[in-house]
Amino acid sequence: MQVPTTDILQKVFSEVLANLAFMFPDDSKPELNPEHEWLETTIRYEGPHVATLRLWCTRPFSILLALNLLDVDPRSEDSAPKGEDAVKELINVLGGQLVTTLHGTQDVFSLTIPEIRLLPQPPDETVLDGSMVVRLSIENHSLCLAYQSVDR
Amino acid sequence: MAKNLLIVDDSATIRGMLRRAITIMGLDVGEVYEAANGIEALAQLADHSVAAVITDINMPTMNGIELIKRMKANPHLKHIPLVVATTDGSQQRIDEMRQYGACGYIRKPFQPEQIRDALKPLFGVKDNAGTDDGHLAEGLF
Numbered sequence: 470m471q472v473p474t475t476d477i478l479q480k481v482f483s484e485v486l487a488n489l490a491f492m493f494p495d496d497s498k499p500e501l502n503p504e505h506e507w508l509e510t511t512i513r514y515e516g517p518h519v520a521t522l523r524l525w526c527t528r529p530f531s532i533l534l535a536l537n538l539l540d541v542d543p544r545s546e547d548s549a550p551k552g553e554d555a556v557k558e559l560i561n562v563l564g565g566q567l568v569t570t571l572h573g574t575q576d577v578f579s580l581t582i583p584e585i586r587l588l589p590q591p592p593d594e595t596v597l598d599g600s601m602v603v604r605l606s607i608e609n610h611s612l613c614l615a616y617q618s619v620d621r
Numbered sequence: 622m623a624k625n626l627l628i629v630d631d632s633a634t635i636r637g638m639l640r641r642a643i644t645i646m647g648l649d650v651g652e653v654y655e656a657a658n659g660i661e662a663l664a665q666l667a668d669h670s671v672a673a674v675i676t677d678i679n680m681p682t683m684n685g686i687e688l689i690k691r692m693k694a695n696p697h698l699k700h701i702p703l704v705v706a707t708t709d710g711s712q713q714r715i716d717e718m719r720q721y722g723a724c725g726y727i728r729k730p731f732q733p734e735q736i737r738d739a740l741k742p743l744f745g746v747k748d749n750a751g752t753d754d755g756h757l758a759e760g761l762f
Contacts, residue, residue, distance in 0.1 A: 485730065488730040488732075539637045551633065554634045562730050565728075576713070
């Protein structure tokens, strides 16, 4: 097993965004915008090792992601659910890639179905200050990804 | 003659991406049906004739492995080629899917070319990725 680090998390996260959605992180550090609705999406993998991934992004980012994946019209009535579905698929792919990066391809892991919940405000900065959290910026949208091993 | 396909994935995003990839790849595709899980897939297969099924594994209600098992146990469905499109990269899981009868594997995130290469032999298209010498195209077992 490769020991998870923020560098690995950031690399896998960036590669998945590029390969799945043709999105590339930039060097800006936008604030966690309190004016937007935020989405918290969670997935867990279970096998010889167990871990939870949580991804935070804004509603506008989710719609931008759906636009990149499917040419969704951001003004359409169903852009919000399509954005949520796109974010779920993003964390699903991310989970699968992270499992093989950290644990190889010999062991079998199960991924849970991604769950999403709405947050009325940005995620708590104290949570994001953890050592296994990475923040990326894409077109002035902040993304936060947290990895938590629950191995005992 | 155009061949129909069935896409099975709980993500409408992935179904849309696969549909778009299939549409642009130049194969003689007829109708493209969709299902969000194994139960919906079996219902679609009861109503429509398809030449191949592309299915995810990790789905609620009925997952892809159970769908493959049900199809292979059904004399009317067991001949339909199955290609698995999944985030799962475990070699043991891939071997398991092959043993159950899947004929191809595409790992997400995929590029449209991977979908095309996996489906070409199923459409009888032979080229440098084809099966003239019995060599399977990339993405096929």
